[in-house]
Amino acid sequence: MKIALMGQPNSGKSTVFNDVAGYKAITSNFPGKTVKYTLTKFNLLGQTIELVDLPGTYSLTSFDLAELEARKYLLKGNVDVVINVIDASLLSRSLELTLQLLELKLPMVICLNMIDEADRKGIKINIEKLSKILGIPVVPTIALKGKGVKKLFSMACKIGEEKRIGKTLNFSKDVEDVVTQLSIQIKKKQISQEFNVTERFLAIKYLENDSYYMENFEKRDKDIFKDIIHFQNQLSETHGRQSDVVISSERHHLSMNIYESVVLLTRPHTSLIDYLDNILMHPFLGYISLGLIFYLFFNLIFSAGKMVEEPLLDYFYRLIPLIEKSINPNTLSFSIINGIIQGLAGGIAIVLPYLFPFLFGLAILEDLGYLPRIAFLLDAFLHKIGLHGKAIIPFILGYGCTVPAIMATRILESERDRFIASVLATMIPCAARMTIIFALVAFYISPQAALAIYILNIIVIVISGKILSRLLPEITPGMILEIPAYHIPSIKVALAKTWLRMKEFIFIAWPLLIAGSTVLSLLQYFKADNYINQLFSPLTFSLLGLPIVVGTTLIFGILRKELSMLMLIQAIGTSNVAAVMSTTQIMTFTIFIIFYVPCVATIAVLWKEIGSKRTLFTIAFTSILAIILATITRFVY
């Protein structure tokens, strides 16, 4: 049986999904984090269930790419049951999507999620009555605590077997008449079959002027086109507003009526967390807190990482000479063993100590619901680089990993905004590059120097943003963003999320690291690295003043950014970088690594999201930028 989770952004679909799938889908407290669907299979009472977590969508009239994906999936027609996940504390608004889903005539169950949050807000919902009005089962849940989820799925299976479909709720009489008349015309022409939807659904979409369906009919049939225009005009004349506003207002009133008949409002329980916005979104204190939060955040990562890095590196320092004693350093087997150990050490001692605290801290900030607040605070600043507040979300995710950051640009409405945000996101130092900044610059030079790199990075991004928005002068559509209520983060969920993101490093990057390190060892053994280093020497040695041996590391850095540092350590033959490189050289190397060519995974996702030409542009743009900045660093720092 195939079940799809459908609901408005931030209603908890991914949390429900994770309850049965284990932690597989990233959840956080900001609307629109799921941009592509995730699948899982599990067993329930001897039955195999295929569950799909769709991106959140406010309505079935879709605007952004993620929403379009959800609708397309649902209309493909192989879903047995839809679970409509609703944030119970936002019932009236959520019902508008429910009404549209009912028009699809698919078996459906409602998951009334975050029922505890609704309680806190003083919203008491009569569940039986709601279920009776809609003609489908309603199951209350608290997905974050796993409450009610089992019942939800057994109910969904039952409905799927019975193929039970909910009621169609009618609009007011005059609007309903128009819908019916148009449906009759559509039925005559038999065009709803090819879209795999009901006539009524299609009629409503036409009256709403939905661009997807409108584009498709005009070429095919002039008669139906005339009918649609006729009925659209009829609605707007009788109601004095555009036909799409008439329909959405009808749906809104219908939802409000249902809401009022099933809800009993009591006094809300306010808690301290409700007052947090008085500080965090304050026109003055908000920015102070923002600065403070990120200052503390990076300080904590640095001190936590350093605490672990030092003793671990010491341990590996002592290990290599021990091996040298037992195996002759000039043999092939020593080269291989040395390569493997360096790769292992790089992962354990250098990357993990910084990666874990960073990802954990980010998870806490995300789950609390702080990210949309940052979008609010920084909207005006982002307008200066031709974007709007929502673009901050991919940027912040970019500090974790560039790949999800570029995928998150899908929450932006215009193609131009998505392109600019993608290019800029590649320049944000991801966690891999963060480990380079921390393990090289903060460790060998000073934490202040590391901070300076972050500030320089932001300045460069702002200037690049200005240049790009000059090249593509188009006005950004402006921000419309829901600011969700704060949720107290669950440590368990935050740890699960951190683990999901770390897994990518441990199972993909680390083996690559060990392999890369071994390959470099072999190259050195066969003296092949000299050719590569010579090839790069005009750039590395002549222009940037770096040791010639760093040439090979730049190639590895394209595979994974953290590889370039670990390869550096192996190439110069010691983990004590300061013994071989001056502070200027460390700084130049780091600046170059941060900006030059994005890693392979990033290039792949860019290719998919913004196309080949723009990806090549990004590669060229970042390489030139890296060369210029690193050259300046060499002579100025």
Next chain:
Amino acid sequence: MTITLDSIGKNQKVKVVSVSGGWGIRQRLGCLGIHPGDIITVKRSAIMRGPILISVHGNQVALGRGVARKIIVEVE
């Protein structure tokens, strides 16, 4: 008296009269519960002509200035 939402002060309650933007913006705002006739409370506004924060049907929404300018409201 009808004015645009961006010129409404903090903690004022207003009623939406119409949305003057195109199809896309009308639909988006409709999804968040902003239709003609709905009551909106302006909660705060960001500095440097940044966005405004409104409360509508018990939910908070941030609207950029440009968007707010397209919402025609009536002071109760």
